[in-house]
Amino acid sequence: MFKLKVHKSRFGAVLAATRNSTTTTTHGNHYQYLQNSKLPTLYFQRSLPRLPIPLLEKSCERFLAAVQPILSAEEHRETQQVVEQFRQGVGMELHAKLKQRDAANKHTSYISEPWFDMYLTDRAPLPLNYNPLLVMRGDPRPEYQPQLTRATNLIISSLRFWRSLQANILEPEVYHMNPKKTDTASYRRWMAIAPKAFATYASYAFKAFPLDMSQYSRLLGTTRIPKLGKDELVQSPHSKHILVMRRGNMYAMNVLDSSGYILSPSVILGRLKSILEQDSQREPASVPLGVLTTAQRNDWAQTRAHFISNPKNADLLQREVDAALFCLCLDSVEDGLFDEANPVPMLKHQLAGKATNRWFDKSLSLLISADGVTAVNFEHSWGDGVAVLRYFNEVYKDMLQQPFVSAGTPHTPADGDTINVRPLNFEIDEKTRAAVEAAYAQNASIVESLDMNYLQYKQLNKGTCKRHGLSPDSIIQLAFQLAYRQAFKRYVGTYESCSTSAFRHGRTETMRPCTMATKAFCEALLQPAQRQPSAGELRAMIDKCSSVHGQLTKEAAMGQGFDRHLFALRHTAQLEGLPQPALFETEAYKRINYNIISTSTLGTDTVVAGSFGPVVKDGLGVGYSIQNDFAGAIVTSYKNQAQGKEFIDSLESAFDQICAIIERSNSAAKTEMSK
Missing domain, CATH: 3.30.559.10 (Chloramphenicol acetyltransferase-like domain)
Structure with a gap:
């Protein structure tokens, strides 16, 4: 359960060639989309049976x-x-x-x-009570395991998945009883000619069971906003940026261009590299705002209402944090390294930890330790494991089969590019500082009590x-x-x-x-x-x-x-x-x-x-x-x-x-x- 080595046979032969900015046509479908399904993503959605109410x-x-x-x-x-x-x-x-x-x-x-x-009315803190942790198997090739390399490939594969979903060309989610017989081109040809209103029932004849995909639209670009009594989910599916966190410091980083295309690997690599370099010149955040997302929900709602009463804070929080496609948490060496002989410290850190470098309200957060160990921590109200696991599997498979950068890939410098790499500098008053300190102490006490x-x-x-x-x-x-x-x-x-x-x-x-x-x-x-x-x-x-x-x-x-x-x-x-x-x-x-x-x-x-x-x-x-x-x-x-x-x-x-x-x-x- 804890070995980070990869069994290559699971996904077949790994492609040897590494794609980078010099070999990739970034506006071509091969780069922009993870899949190009013959059946539209939501092909079966209309014909899915309704959940029965038992007798x-x-x-x-x-x-x-x-x-x-x-x-x-x-x-x-x-x-x-x-x-x-x-x-x-x-x-x-x-x-x-x-x-x-x-x-x-x-x-x-x-x-x-x-x-x-x-989910949304429960006032309990999200860490430990709701947000689960999934740790991803490691890459067997050392040149793809470093934090910066792994983060870049994760971003690209995530965006390829997301764009395929939005373009309705991600493969429909189907549970195949016998994949060798039904997860085939022949099955898809038969399904394509089935009347859409009865497609699910036609699939049943093949012992292939289509699954609901209504939750997928909230996988990225969604944030749970704390409100008194009941939280709300806010979606920003057409955002062009992600939220990057490093030692509690927060950055907005554009990953899509103005037309919604995924930027080239060298550009994304360069922007991430610039964040790491900028952050090395800064102190860790003295008031790590992400800790607030560990608080009891009404407490966080009240703190947030006060915080966004400042127009600058409201603009930054809503435009750059809430609207981000997902959160990328780049942990430092100080946060610990994975020890296969004793995985508990890293697992506890990724599950809840100090929370100084987390934003638990995001629908999905990618956590990458200094040694490249990768995990997903996701907010649970919007959906369940089926959607997250599909994303998890597809992204991992994509990184194995066609990683777009390696440890030796050249990058496009992004030094001084404050339009596409934006440090988020909030105005923090004493009331907010006190709220962060209280939330930190409370979370630390809970995590300390966790065995x-x-x-x-x-x-x-x-x-x-x-x-x-x-x-x-x-x-x-x-x-x-x-x-x-x-x-x-x-x-x-x-x-x-x-x-x-x-x-x-x-x-x-x-x-x-x-x-x-x-x-x-x-x-x-x-x-x-x-x-x-x-x-x-x-x-x-x-x-x-x-x-x-x-x-x-x-x-x-x-x-x-x-x-x-x-x-x-x-x-x-x-x-x-x-x-x-x-x-x-x-x-x-x-x-x-x-x-x-x-x-x-x-x-x-x-x-x-x-x-x-x-x-x-x-x-x-x-x-x-x-x-x-x-x-x-x-x-x-x-x-x-x-x-x-x-x-x-x-x-x-x-x-x-x-x-x-x-x-x-x-x-x-x-x-x-x-x-």
């Missing part, structure tokens, strides 16, 4: 099943009574109103608006799972349940995110990995040795856990979970001014939504580490993946609130036990067959 009865059943492992028998009986009253009473009324509202808004999904509101632990477990990997017919995600989630149970002697609310992007304006659904099947397995395994089931029986229980997990995942992906439905019903009651239904006051509802174990994974080899903060103070934030050579997990927790180290140690033990069961059951099966 009320089914959501009630699924809720009761999900809470059963974390309740006593008496608590579950009491919850059943409340749920039945809800189902026959106010739940029916709220469900009818939700369906009525959904029918009147066929352009979107029933969850989209309330989910945006949920981070990690595990690489090499005995379990993609190959192991394939050989033994195991579901990788199910096995890891089962290990989480076993680890928590044996370390802390209980079962708790567990969250796994599942995308519903197969539907128009789908967001996410919650998959609940703590099930009666996982509980039965854990209890059986933790019995004294003489009462423990055989390896074959335990393996059968693992298969049962996998089957249940797979079914729940399928239901969630198809919009047939219960969490979002109940959330929407609760939101409907609020909109209608109705009293809070008793269901939402039950211990069961509170407990299932108090996610002690919050988990997330992104299945791609381009991400070498992913991390986020716990969602509750005494909880665990678990970023995990299973790769070709190991299973990995990064666990965050707050000191004196949760025991992340104990969980990680227990997780290693859980992996050991599960792998031992699999090996023993296989050996027993072979012995039986040989008789």
